[in-house]
Amino acid sequence: MLNLLQSQLAFYGAIDDAVVHAQQGGGENSDEVLRTVEAMLPGTTGFGQAGWYRELEDFANRPGVRTSDVPVTFPSLTDSLAYLAAPTAASREQVAVAAFQGNLDPEREKLAEHVSGSYFPDGDPVLARCAYAAMVLEQITQLGGLPPTLTTHQDAPTQIMANAINAWGGSTKKLTDHAVKSNKRVQRLLTQSGAVHSRENWHSLATKEVTKKFADQSLPCFGTLVDVNGQYCSTIYTDATDDTLSVDDIEKIIDPTNWSLCCKFFCNVAAQAPPYTARGWSRILETIGPDCSEWCLKTALVFYYGSDSGSGSIFINYDLDPNRQSDSGLVEVDNGYIWITPTNGTDPSQSGVQIRTSKQERVQGLSPTATSALGCLLGWGDAAYELLGGTAKKILDGTISANLQPFQETPPAGYQSQTGSGGAQPPAAGARPTLPPNFADAVNDARDLLNNLINRTRDVTADAANRWMDGMTREDVKEITEGIGTNLEEFALDVYQTAENNVKPQMTKE
């Protein structure tokens, strides 16, 4: 069901749609649109990068990810604009139900945003990121780059910017159309967006017009590729500060089992059974998604909680649980840290805190760009930002009643009696279909042959390329290429023959 995270994603999805449109040569200034978006959202406009929004929608419908009976459809820009403009829990739910266009299960658990007193918008980083999307959309609009499906939304940047800033400031009052259009600050932010050529430009502008905290939170992080054990992972770093909270404050809420109270992307984070590894790391099952009754990922993780009394800091390390109990089996890499340090000396009780995070992630079948969207736009990778938001502060000051799990250093006392040798093996990804008898042997052989082939091709290619650099002619290269081709064909025939030899052409029937 429609919510703030999905609405924010729809705004960035509109940018992605414009990029795809520009890549196809659409719009008046397609090259300029691509340059602008790449500067504002690095790594989102290249080959294999643009189109991440629809890729994510496909991913949400994969077996093992989708949890609803009906196909997941990401919200329209119209619905998302209406949702952002809804100032109260009741009105947000009304918009969400209308967008759903169906009968909702009355037993369905409501999102915090739809329950009065459970969500406070002030300082919500999702709203700040909405404003950033508005600025980029405004630039695209000014360049005439909106795709035909969005040309009726010329005023979308104004609506997004006005409502996002209004709510980020803590207001629960609905803005009138007049207030949206006549807000001087919104006008200044949008009219000056044409002069924003970098993320730094925007940060300066947003700091001047709103606050530094707003500017900090508005910049979506972006992933860089890092090679981990032969696989390229998306890696996200974040760095946030707050002058009003202390390390001791954050310590009260930092345990991951508390995150679902204030971080919208974390539907449930719960201890596994047994709760500890043999070395005392906490075993936790993380269930994430913008609305887990529609789609979600379950990942079994292990957490280490540490501290450094010398610097007054605390930290959390996490990694995949070697025993992937109750796990979706789709996350191939997920590790990182959350490091909380005081900004004023080494006293953790003093106000002023810095939270630095890192997250390496790789999801099977999901491109690094779409994976980064999960981390940077939906909040998988920067939950720390939401720990500094209004809802977290209301939990800390007791306005929202919650039974917080305290920070307990690893290994906790007596953990040895609560460890186990493990349960199920890691599940295979997605569905578990069936194949003909003995086909496993055939595929095993084919795999070995093909691995050999691929490695051989790569090595031969590298060798040939090196020789070319030493002065080979193009004719030499052509001959080498043809030789490799012949070699490949022979290998391919071997693969086919091996497969056929291994398969018994009978099917086992019930």
Next chain:
Amino acid sequence: MAPMDDPTVIATRFATITRKMVNDAAQVAIDAFDKINKTGGSTYTAADAIESMTTLAGIAISGGSALARIPLQIQPDNGPMVVADEVAAVITLALTDATAVARDAAEKINDGTFRANWVDSAVALTGMAVLRAAEAAEAIGAGPGVLGDPRKAFPYTINGVNLTDQLVLKMASPLARPDVADEDIARLVRFDPDGGVLKAGRGNSDFSLTINCAGIPSGIYLGQVEVLKTDGTQAIPPIKVTLNL
């Protein structure tokens, strides 16, 4: 015509080949579906299944080989070679997935729960091909340009030592995330100044340690730097280091 080493031409060629792999793989599933869902009953046989698999293998082979050839046709540099390497890794992963599916089927056959569920098979296999091809396309598109710099540097200042003494820095083992069995990345540490030697008569006692953290899990790593005199004895107690990698 654009020159042969125009990156756009290269990228387009990669994309064209990969797209063909995706389309070809999808057609295999479509053909299988047509036979399975044929009015009057499925006509999809074991022979058809073999054909589907070999066709998919053929797509991977021809597509993979075509991709691997591209670096030969252009000015070689590290970029395309890194990309070719990643594409090879992605295809290898796809084959590993296919093996897992086949092994699962074999287990079901052994325990008597096998069912001729060819739709699931076709969908799963094609899904793998398409998804892995998408990863390949991503690697090609991203290329090495957005690779993060894996080197991280951490500056320190040594207090309480005499600038006239030569000192030698040594990363003590282990440097590891706490309570991770058998983890030690101390050997990855490099010092600046070179070799961790702080010469006598220097202007200050600053140093930095650098780690190439490619291939290691992200986390907070704890360790100690030993500050030794030239005779190997400790000049001061070891310096605790907390590294966010």
